[in-house]
Amino acid sequence: MNSCPYDVLDVGAGLGASTHMLTRSFPEARVTAVDVDSHSLAASSVDIFLRCHADAQSLPFEDACFDLVNLAYIVNEIPVDAAALIMAECARVTRHTGVIAMLDRKAKSGFTAKDLKYILEHAGYAVVNVDDSHDTRMVTAWRTVGAPIKVQVAVQAQKKGGALWAFELLSTILQLFAAVMWTLVILELIKLI
Numbered sequence: 121m122n123s124c125p126y127d128v129l130d131v132g133a134g135l136g137a138s139t140h141m142l143t144r145s146f147p148e149a150r151v152t153a154v155d156v157d158s159h160s161l162a163a164s165s166v167d168i169f170l171r172c173h174a175d176a177q178s179l180p181f182e183d184a185c186f187d188l189v190n191l192a193y194i195v196n197e198i199p200v201d202a203a204a205l206i207m208a209e210c211a212r213v214t215r216h217t218g219v220i221a222m223l224d225r226k227a228k229s230g231f232t233a234k235d236l237k238y239i240l241e242h243a244g245y246a247v248v249n250v251d252d253s254h255d256t257r258m259v260t261a262w263r264t265v266g267a268p269i270k271v272q273v274a275v276q277a278q279k280k281g282g283a284l285w286a287f288e289l290l291s292t293i294l295q296l297f298a299a300v301m302w303t304l305v306i307l308e309l310i311k312l313i
Contacts, residue, residue, distance in 0.1 A: 125149050125187035125219070125307070131176045131210060132156075132194035136164030141300040142190060143168060152186075154179065176206045184215045188303070191222045200230040204239050211244040214263040219310075220245060221303040222259040233257065251302070260306045 126149055130139045133153035143151050143166060150169035155161050158173040174180050176194070189210045195203045210220055220240070231239070233250040236259055245261035 127186045127215075128152065128188045128190065129154065129179075129181075129186040129210075129213065131179075131189060131191045131206070132197075133164070133171075134160045136160075136166040136168075138190060138192040138300075139164065139166045139168060142188075145300050145304055146188075149188075152181075177202060177209055179209050179213050181213045183212055184218075186213050187215055187218045189214050189218070189220045190303070191220070193224060195222060195231065195236075196224040203231070204243075207239055207245075208243040211240075211263060214245075216263055218263045219303070219306065220259075220261050220263070221306070222257075224257050224259075225255055249306070258302050260302065 125146055128142055128146060128149045128151045130142055130151060130153045133139045133155045134157065136153060139151060139153045142149070152170040152172060153161060153164065153166070153168055154172045154174050154176060156173070156175050161171045161173055164171070172180065191206070191210065194206065198206070207220075214220060222236075233252055236250060236257075240259070240261050244264055246264045249258070249260045251258040
């Protein structure tokens with residue numbers, strides 16, 4: 121992979137907060153935003169290569185067509201069985217040696233770090249780092265060579281959070297920024313290899 125990803129996919133882009141960070145971090149990249157909510161995609165003002173209304177469990181892209189796949193606050197918002205399907209689908213569209221970057225709230229996630237490693241490895245990724253700092257979980261993994269293996273994992277049901285909406289929004293924005301910065305660090309490490 122090059123030091124700067126050329127094709128970037130932002131899964132669950134919503135109104136474009138994470139998409140905006142990606143376009144600023146990688147100005148030369150072609151960034152594609154995907155979300156199941158067409159209204160959020162339409163309302164986004166981020167200047168990107170493509171907006172795509174689609175379900176992340178069935179992405180309308182060819183195999184191995186993205187260098188970087190970003191999922192910010194997606195896994196903790198959906199049932200755990202759907203999250204495993206989404207990770208396998210992300211592996212399908214990630215180029216070999218491509219990177220997946222995930223950011224989630226640890227407390228709301230039904231996955232443990234061990235569960236995520238297992239699912240990602242069986243979806244075709246080699247997990248590089250799972251950082252469970254504070255209330256945030258950041259996962260960065262490389263796509264390995266070979267076809268994904270279909271897996272099913274039994275994990276605990278998701279827990280519901282009770283924090284105030286404004287605090288959660290601010291926390292989400294700050295954590296998203298931290299995830300993008302962490303992705304940049306990983307990409308710099310790749311460049312050194």
